[in-house]
Amino acid sequence: MARVVRTGPTAVVDDEKPASANYHAHALARGLALLELLANGPQPMTLTEFHRRTKMPKSTLVRLLAVLTEAEFIVRVDERPAFRLAHKVLTLSTAYVASLDVSETAGAYLAELSAKTGHTANLGILDGDQVLHLCVHEPDRPIRFTAMAGSRASAYCTGLGKVLLANVAADRIELHVPEEPFPPRTEATVTTVEQLSKELRKIQRRGYAFDDNEWSIGLRCLAVPVPIADVGVAALSVAGPAAEFVNDRHAGYLESLREAASAMAADADLVAVLSITYKSLLPAEQGGKS
Numbered sequence: 001m002a003r004v005v006r007t008g009p010t011a012v013v014d015d016e017k018p019a020s021a022n023y024h025a026h027a028l029a030r031g032l033a034l035l036e037l038l039a040n041g042p043q044p045m046t047l048t049e050f051h052r053r054t055k056m057p058k059s060t061l062v063r064l065l066a067v068l069t070e071a072e073f074i075v076r077v078d079e080r081p082a083f084r085l086a087h088k089v090l091t092l093s094t095a096y097v098a099s100l101d102v103s104e105t106a107g108a109y110l111a112e113l114s115a116k117t118g119h120t121a122n123l124g125i126l127d128g129d130q131v132l133h134l135c136v137h138e139p140d141r142p143i144r145f146t147a148m149a150g151s152r153a154s155a156y157c158t159g160l161g162k163v164l165l166a167n168v169a170a171d172r173i174e175l176h177v178p179e180e181p182f183p184p185r186t187e188a189t190v191t192t193v194e195q196l197s198k199e200l201r202k203i204q205r206r207g208y209a210f211d212d213n214e215w216s217i218g219l220r221c222l223a224v225p226v227p228i229a230d231v232g233v234a235a236l237s238v239a240g241p242a243a244e245f246v247n248d249r250h251a252g253y254l255e256s257l258r259e260a261a262s263a264m265a266a267d268a269d270l271v272a273v274l275s276i277t278y279k280s281l282l283p284a285e286q287g288g289k290s
Contacts, residue, residue: 154178
């Protein structure tokens with residue numbers, strides 16, 4: 001049996017391959033590791049700093065950095081020598097971002113969640129005082145909650161919205177709700193900041209939101225947060241006929257929601273597209289759209 005040796009996060013050396021193949025695989029892995037180090041570290045980064053962080057011999061680093069410079073993935077900026085990322089990295093990142101589609105990256109998770117629960121699964125993000133529905137998957141049944149990707153709903157009276165508001169600083173809640181009294185969608189709708197704040201504290205303690213006929217009579221919804229690394233949260237929900245969201249079914253629905261949310265938060269592609277979408281909705285002064 002061939003002996004396979006892992007020499008780093010991405011490098012694999014296989015005894016059955018020619019020595020030259022293993023050498024090039026190892027060199028490629030090291031070169032990519034240097035790019036990643038430069039992307040996550042201070043720029044420019046000196047040869048001495050590369051050596052300190054990687055423990056590679058300086059002679060090896062000089063060869064690898066020379067190849068990356070020649071290929072225009074990095075640029076040498078002074079005689080120390082020190083290096084920064086170059087334009088070829090932008091070409092790769094732009095192509096990666098262009099390939100992302102939230103409906104594709106999130107769709108499989110929502111389809112599985114909908115199949116498990118028998119209800120409409122919905123992924124949303126906060127935009128002002130509304131929830132923007134990014135991806136929706138409806139179950140194959142005649143009686144179901146219907147929603148469309150790209151549609152919006154008020155944040156203060158929906159499961160998705162309340163999860164998102166529960167992750168907003170208390171002194172900024174009023175930026176994400178209409179003027180008081182809030183328009184009552186049903187008799188169960190909260191209509192003041194005080195009532196909403198009390199509900200948000202409850203959501204923070206238990207980790208999920210419950211829309212109990214607040215958006216529409218006959219409709220109930222459970223929602224949980226989906227962390228977006230270094231940015232904020234999205235929200236994931238299942239919604240359907242109120243009669244099917246009785247208390248003894250909540251635990252099962254929440255287990256499925258949390259499993260899906262955890263898997264989504266661990267999906268680097270999905271986190272990237274959610275982060276891009278989130279930032280695009282921010283006001284210009286916060287680094288978002290102008």
